[in-house]
Amino acid sequence: MEVALTAPKLAARVARRIESDIIAAGWPAGELFGSETELRLRYRVSRAVLREAVRIVEHHQVASMRRGPTGGLIVRAPDATPSARALVIYLAHVRTTIPDLMAARLLLESLAVAMTAGSITEEGIQRLRGTCEHEAAQPGVEIQDGLHLALGELSGNPAVALFIAVLTLLTRHYASARTLGADAVRAARADSARAHRAIVEATIAGDVALAEHRVATHLRALGDWFGADSQPPMGVVRPVDPGAGQLKLAEVVADQIRADIARAGLTEGDLAGSEQHLLDRHRVSRAVLREAIRLLEYHSVAGMRRGPGGGLIVNRPDPSASVAAIALHLEYQGIDFDALRLVRDVVELGCIEPVVARRDEPGVARRLRAAQRLDPATPADQLEELSHVFHTELAELTGNPVLALFQRILTTLAARHLHATPRSGPTPSHEVMVAEVSQVHRGIAEAVLAGDSGLAKHRMRRHLAALNTDWWH
Template sequence: MTRPFTGDTLEAELITPRVDSRRAKLAGRAAEQIVNDVVERGWPVGAVLASEADLLKRYGVSRAILREAIRLIEHQHVARMRRGTGGGLVICEPDVDAVIGPAVIYLLRVGATLDEIFDTRILLEELVAELASQRVTESDITTIRSTVERESEGTLSNFRLLHTQLAALSNNPVLELIVETFSRVSSFHFDDGARVPAGFDREVREAHRGIAEAVMANEPGVARERMRRYLRSEADFIRSQSATVQHLDPDVALGTLGDKRGEALARQIFAELINTGAVQGTFVGSEAALMTKYRASRAVVREAIRILEYHRIALTRRGPGGGLFVTEPDISGVVDTIAIYLRRHRVQAQHIAELRTGLELAVVTRAAETLKSGGSDAAAIEAALHAESQQGPTPAFGQGEEFHSILGRLTGNRALHLVHSVTLRLWWRFLSQVAADDPCAAGARPQRQSLPVIRAHQSIADALLAGDSEQAVTRMRAHMTATAPLRAH
């Protein structure tokens, strides 16, 4: 039996976080309406969307709920409230900073190491090198030549410039954003100022020249290889520095939470949870108890709670014995901020599909390695296939038991798992949107039937379990091609 992919099911099961709080839902919905209005207005950065009075009328919520929604929107860098005459909600540019916070907090909570972050960054930039080689234009060549030229003259201070330019050349805004995020996240682990000594400087210039030449010569394989070799030596160099740490200092992660009163309180509560080693399910407090404990107003406590919920640090449970509880680390905060960025930059299905293909190939390669070394659990793959054949891939995905999700986890790399899960979630979210916007757009809904998908998963799994990683990668590539969106729009 085939199972149709309906947008409604996806909305309910895969996207909406399970927040058991009416306030959180109302504030979240109002925040979403604000984003929709900003998109509808064409995202005019610097313009005033509306005054607080207008917003109250438009969204039909209480002033308290609206302020919680606005705090969320400010936290996501969508808009900020300007007081006084000519004030109102001013539209902002959501940039990489909005994504870094939730990403860093997630990585801190799951205990990801610098090695895992480097490994992920390398495979992302390998993908950049490959795509840039295929897409380089005449004017790009002028830009790259000038950068390499300035580096060899020693007049360029930003030694990451070439990487940033190549990421832009990939013509894929999602990949560009994630590469920048990981570059910045990795820099939280070491002293950024002392990273390039004189001796290493020449090596960097030569490596950059080599990568640039391969890109300009349209040689994706060579560009990939040179990028990987260069980033590995950069990683080795950074690891050898005394200020470099494998595990992130919690204070650094806390710094990303912001300085507004609600944000500062969220930071204080999070710091205490870290210091006391609070685990999932730990009771943080009721609203009233938190007001007393932190001598904060109800409004500030509520803003702090919305931010802790946004980062899935804690969630509110209703009813007797309810209140704020520590939750397990969850990627929703990262997904939400990236989704906002994608709406700002009008990202299309093929951008997400392209990133996904690159990641799935890397994931299957790494999963094969850990399986071979006995470092991961073959039974988990069997369980995923079983769950899919019983329930269909959609509900299995909702429970994190679907084939691709399991492979991502089997890599054993928590940073890679983050990027992979985020991309998967964005992909499913995109599918649900297509289904909701246009029920006839069957061509853009690749997985119309679950049977061919389950069969493809089974064949990849067979190769993996037989220890044949080449066959597994080839089958994964074929599976990605078969499920790719049409390039029509």
């Protein structure tokens, strides 16, 4: 039996179709997308599969089911919070290191201050200075992230803002595991306040180089505050407060189970508990628990194994579902091609030096060469997917899970743009596209393996600059 035909997989496919159809309809928030009966007929599935698909759509905050005589699936403005939280939990679970976290923050926050400095308004100036004043008035908080979030938002780039939000939340989670005395907290707050004011004034003055330098200095100091050899503790991601936000009870329970798995240090194949144990632990109904488990299965956190010796079994971490949800949110935010390409440039160029530094490690050269999947025999319907493999593998080879994750999100979003944008001109022949992309990928790989990061960046930059909406390599 093919796995793709099982109910959970079919429900996920139906959910993606519903979301794609809502996007194609212009994302009409507040409008009725269809009754349950209409949706069953439209997508040709059973009531059980449709309801499972609707739960996924609701979890993505794309639409929600309204019951009653005039009910149906109501389109809503999506909220990235559940998926962003899932990304944070994933990054903690795969033990993202502090150096990797700070390296990713440096790339994105340098971009944020450059964009903000070039476009800041009087209102933006007031917001930045007001944020610094507000942070200075918060006692007992050693990690101040309001300014970082404000810079991300003022950049005007939805992906930059969202990625910075994820990374500041992850930083806060890691910091929550530290125990500091009152004097250390005061010193950390004072250092942070001085650094933030300096960054703000350079940004307001439009001095991009100075603002970027001060961001780099601040993030290095933050990394030192954690410690060069600091390791992210398992279980640092605390469960969501059930009283916060508009999360359904099943979502709260799913977050609590994920936090318990992380806290216990469970890995793939470990038993997280029987159904009865989980019912007793979380004190919810069987229906709520099973909906929570379906969410965990959808996010590949864990799955329920039936029969003797069964229970909730931990899976290999896989952020695919959250990646798709984040891409949906960014699409709703109206991220355009130029904004998307700008972030992709920063992330992909940021992958070059880490891979150059690791080029002599076992397996790196083999994997980089194997990622060059295109040849004249490549089927046309696989060209787009296989052309992304090289970029994805390059990001994976950095050893930085943040860069690899963000690259996946940007690639997913790029594919959505590609399929949603009409072609504006003639498309090169299949043979020409294969030959051009193969040559470029080979040139980048050769420069990386030769240790020539400058040439590798030059070739990558030219490659990315050549991308267009008619065909995204």
